[in-house]
Amino acid sequence: MKILDGKYVSQKVRDSIKQEILEIKEKEGKVPGLAVIQAGDNLASKIYVNSKIKQCAEVGIESKNFIMSADVSEKELLDKIEELNNDDTIDGILVQLPLPDHIDTPKVIEAIEIGKDVDGFKPENLGKVVLGDETALISCTPAGILRLFEEYNIDLEGKDVVVIGRSNIVGKPMTALLINEGATVTVCNSKTKNISEKTKTADVIIVAVGKANFLTGDMIKKDAVIIDVGINRDQDNKICGDVDYESVKETVGFITPVPGGVGPMTIAMLLNNTLKAFKNGKKI
The missing domain is CATH 3.40.50.10860 (Leucine Dehydrogenase, chain A, domain 1)
Structure with missing residues (x-):
């Protein structure tokens, strides 16, 4: 099992943004x-x-x-x-x-x-994401997840990916990004029957349902990549994700921890979107 370390990658993103802003400030x-x-x-x-x-x-x-x-x-x-x-x-x-x-x-x-929508929540920005428009300001959590895949060289082309959750902020933009990367995507929601039948064959699972320990070890295949978007409290009031970490850890190939996985990446991509909006607007 390898940890997809959001704290480490988000710091890399911030360092890169800081350097670019220093250069722009000096020049402009x-x-x-x-x-x-x-x-x-x-x-x-x-x-x-x-x-x-x-x-x-x-x-x-x-x-x-x-x-x-x-x-x-x-x-x-x-x-x-x-x-x-x-x-x-x-x-x-x-x-x-x-x-x-x-x-x-x-x-x-x-x-x-639209050019200042750094959360990437506007319908027009979601439309741009679907079309693969590079000027799109992408919703920060999906953008952060994509950056984690890049950092750890997880190739999505041809992979079977299951997204659990269809929100406008995570599930839908994430699905569009995955399709653009050449993945085969199945989107599950609260009405989906037999979710485990879908997840058991998935190479990558992205869980964003807001239910503590929803995804368990018997629902995944060996060496699957799991992205846990959830932040919940368990019965002992401890922070946990949508994935039952203890039951999946012997099976997974890669996994994001909670906390320290997707969360730090979300804020890093907000900063990245702000820099992108600045560059788009100032034509830099």
């Missing part, structure tokens, strides 16, 4: 700018945002954090996005989810200019 006198909008006081959101802002500083991205109250009106939020859309110093706009219940999340995401 500019650096990428990221605006982060928070609404409400969700504790998990605060932790995520603080981590993102810290990593922006590490690589040389200028970040601005806009904190709004939980009762902020939808109009006020949309007005702020419009202001940032028109701000040339801002290359990426990130609205931290979840938003308060009274706000229409798809409407807010849709308001972000």
Whole structure:
């Protein structure tokens, strides 16, 4: 069994971004700018945002954090996005989810200019991913998973891949990326019958269902590659993934740990998208 080390690879990505930004700053006198909008006081959101802002500083991205109250009106939020859309110093706009219940999340995401959609959540960016358009800002978790495959020389061409989960943020863009890489992809969801019949023959399994220890050792074949996107709490309140690590570890070829696998890659690819948006916009 080999660990796909997201901490190690994300640091490599950040080092590369930092170097590129230093070179751009020296040549152009500019650096990428990221605006982060928070609404409400969700504790998990605060932790995520603080981590993102810290990593922006590490690589040389200028970040601005806009904190709004939980009762902020939808109009006020949309007005702020419009202001940032028109701000040339801002290359990426990130609205931290979840938003308060009274706000229409798809409407807010849709308001972000496509070139500044560094989360890669807009339908237009997903469409670009499906078409293999290199200017696409790819949803950060799938982009991070693809970067892990590259780092560990896992060739996807001709491989049978099972994606468990069909979300717009992970499952659907991941499926498009895999198809573009030449993989044969089966997408499973909560309605899929006999999931284990699909997973037992898969060369690669990507699990993003949000159910603790969902994928077990009897559901996989020897030397399968497993990507665990889940972050859950088990019955002992310990952090665990969607994969039952103990039951699969004797069988798998490669696996991402939880924590320390997909999570760090997601933030690294947000930074990468911000740099890409800057370069796309400034034609660098």
